[in-house]
Amino acid sequence: MKITVVGTGYVGLVTGTCFAETGNDVTCVDIDANKVKKLSSGQITIYEPGLEKLFERNLKEGRLSFTTSLEEGIKGAEVIFLALPTPPGADGAADLSFVLNVAAHLGKIMTDYKVIVDKSTVPVGTAERVAAAIAENCKTPFDVVSNPEFLREGVAVDDFMKPDRVVIGTTSERARKVMGDLYAPFVRQGNPILFMDEKSAELTKYAANSFLATKISFMNEIAILCEKLGADVDMVRRGIGSDDRIGKRFLFPGIGYGGSCFPKDVQALVKSSEDVQYNFKILNAVMDVNERQKLFLLPKIQNYFNNDLGGKHFALWGLAFKPNTDDIREAPALYIIEALLAAGATISVFDPEAMSNVQRLLSNKNGKIVYAEHQYTCLENADALIIATEWSVFRTPDFQKISTSLKNKVIFDGRNLFDIARMKELGYHYESVGRIPVSL
Numbered sequence: 001m002k003i004t005v006v007g008t009g010y011v012g013l014v015t016g017t018c019f020a021e022t023g024n025d026v027t028c029v030d031i032d033a034n035k036v037k038k039l040s041s042g043q044i045t046i047y048e049p050g051l052e053k054l055f056e057r058n059l060k061e062g063r064l065s066f067t068t069s070l071e072e073g074i075k076g077a078e079v080i081f082l083a084l085p086t087p088p089g090a091d092g093a094a095d096l097s098f099v100l101n102v103a104a105h106l107g108k109i110m111t112d113y114k115v116i117v118d119k120s121t122v123p124v125g126t127a128e129r130v131a132a133a134i135a136e137n138c139k140t141p142f143d144v145v146s147n148p149e150f151l152r153e154g155v156a157v158d159d160f161m162k163p164d165r166v167v168i169g170t171t172s173e174r175a176r177k178v179m180g181d182l183y184a185p186f187v188r189q190g191n192p193i194l195f196m197d198e199k200s201a202e203l204t205k206y207a208a209n210s211f212l213a214t215k216i217s218f219m220n221e222i223a224i225l226c227e228k229l230g231a232d233v234d235m236v237r238r239g240i241g242s243d244d245r246i247g248k249r250f251l252f253p254g255i256g257y258g259g260s261c262f263p264k265d266v267q268a269l270v271k272s273s274e275d276v277q278y279n280f281k282i283l284n285a286v287m288d289v290n291e292r293q294k295l296f297l298l299p300k301i302q303n304y305f306n307n308d309l310g311g312k313h314f315a316l317w318g319l320a321f322k323p324n325t326d327d328i329r330e331a332p333a334l335y336i337i338e339a340l341l342a343a344g345a346t347i348s349v350f351d352p353e354a355m356s357n358v359q360r361l362l363s364n365k366n367g368k369i370v371y372a373e374h375q376y377t378c379l380e381n382a383d384a385l386i387i388a389t390e391w392s393v394f395r396t397p398d399f400q401k402i403s404t405s406l407k408n409k410v411i412f413d414g415r416n417l418f419d420i421a422r423m424k425e426l427g428y429h430y431e432s433v434g435r436i437p438v439s440l
């Protein structure tokens with residue numbers, strides 16, 4: 001099938017590459033000429049495990065191409081995916097301008113039947129608005145389908161190739177057949193394609209992300225309670241997670257959820273609720289808890305250093321909002337950096353993939369942040385180590401190297417990477433989330 005993907009970011013590039021991998025002829029369109037140039041010449045633009053190999057193969061074999069021209073990109077295409085940004089607007093609602101502008105443009109240039117598929121995360125009713133924007137100038141028949149994406153960064157290729165489910169919102173028989181054929185190779189193991197109406201599909205996406213964010217905020221509150229009551233959140237997590245009704249996943253406490261999705265999507269659902277005069281109480285609490293949680297380690301650090309961080313130097317491991325990605329959107333590490341700098345401290349940072357993104361974002365803070373070449377050089381002359389992202393390379397580090405490089409054997413761990421008994425044995429001051437601290 002000939003497919004177009006408009007927007008070649010984290011979702012668009014994975015979507016385009018994976019559809020090419022199942023034999024389709026895919027053209028990806030992006031307004032970012034630099035991105036298109038890089039991708040066309042075989043240079044991948046994001047770090048996503050497993051993607052590069054598929055990208056190179058499909059580019060080389062001619063099933064994947066890139067252009068900045070929407071007119072060029074949709075030539076002969078039967079299906080057009082919109083994988084465009086839907087960032088939060090000033091009031092928290094999803095900004096639909098990227099999606100609606102492209103829809104209006106499509107309406108002007110479409111000359112035969114096409115299925116326009118909304119893969120961006122959008123509020124209920126957007127399919128109707130997209131259809132109206134296209135119809136304004138369009139003479140040919142078309143269908144608009146809602147097909148929300150559930151991939152997670154860091155495991156995006158696996159999530160796309162073997163989705164738990166595919167949600168397709170359409171009331172058109174013609175579009176249903178096209179979408180069913182397209183996704184058939186991805187559901188061979190029996191995972192379902194769930195056909196529903198457009199509005200239910202749109203809400204499914206927000207409900208899924210909001211529920212997962214709720215699980216995380218709930219556990220973060222349980223972690224706080226554990227510390228106050230002298231319990232261990234790891235034990236409690238295992239204790240509840242082995243109940244099938246609760247499930248083991250998304251129960252890890254930490255320094256808050258980040259990324260380009262949970263923060264904006266929870267906020268957008270709250271806004272959608274307000275628009276229909278409904279106060280979504282649980283989600284308001286989920287957001288409040290997450291705001292507080294991002295700086296969970298700060299009072300611990302301040303307390304250890306007698307509320308005087310001026311002139312202190314910290315080593316920070318982990319900048320990406322989660323491991324196995326270079327994405328730093330709403331990364332908890334950024335909030336910690338901001339707070340430490342504001343308190344007069346300086347920082348050395350290390351991340352396996354996200355260094356250049358942070359360097360670009362925080363270029364105004366040059367001189368206060370050292371970008372270390374290695375996780376161990378990052379520790380030199382630091383008063384303490386702070387861990388913000390659970391990259392595998394941080395899980396079993398060389399504690400000998402850590403203790404010879406750090407000024408003090410002090411670690412504040414926002415991801416509960418180390419065994420408490422071990423840290424006691426090694427003589428560290430070790431504080432984590434929801435577990436009994438180890439004091440020097």
Ligand SMILES: NC(=O)c1ccc[n+]([C@@H]2O[C@H](COP(=O)([O-])OP(=O)(O)OC[C@H]3O[C@@H](n4cnc5c(N)ncnc54)[C@H](O)[C@@H]3O)[C@@H](O)[C@H]2O)c1
Pocket residue numbers: 006007008009010011012029030031032035083084085086098101102119120121122149150151152153260261
């Ligand atoms: N990132 C994720 O893990 C994820 C997962 C599921 C759903 N989503 C949703 O998918 C959507 C896209 O997210 P993303 O993370 O891929 O965003 P992104 O910012 O990584 O990529 C968006 C791309 O669209 C391009 N673009 C902007 N305007 C354009 C235009 N007029 N024409 C062509 N290209 C244009 C940008 O240059 C960029 O490359 C959002 O709605 C998001 O909520 C994201």
Ligand SMILES: O=c1ccn([C@@H]2O[C@H](COP(=O)(O)OP(=O)(O)O[C@H]3O[C@H](CO)[C@@H](O)[C@H](O)[C@H]3O)[C@@H](O)[C@H]2O)c(=O)[nH]1
Pocket residue numbers: 121149150151152153154209212216249250251252253254255256257258259260261262265321322
């Ligand atoms: O037990 C957990 C699990 C996750 N997190 C945090 O939650 C955030 C999001 O993690 P994750 O969901 O793994 O990454 P995303 O790539 O943001 O994926 C989410 O957001 C995507 C965009 O909508 C959806 O497609 C995915 O299904 C949904 O999991 C990260 O900051 C994690 O550190 C925790 O704190 N504890």
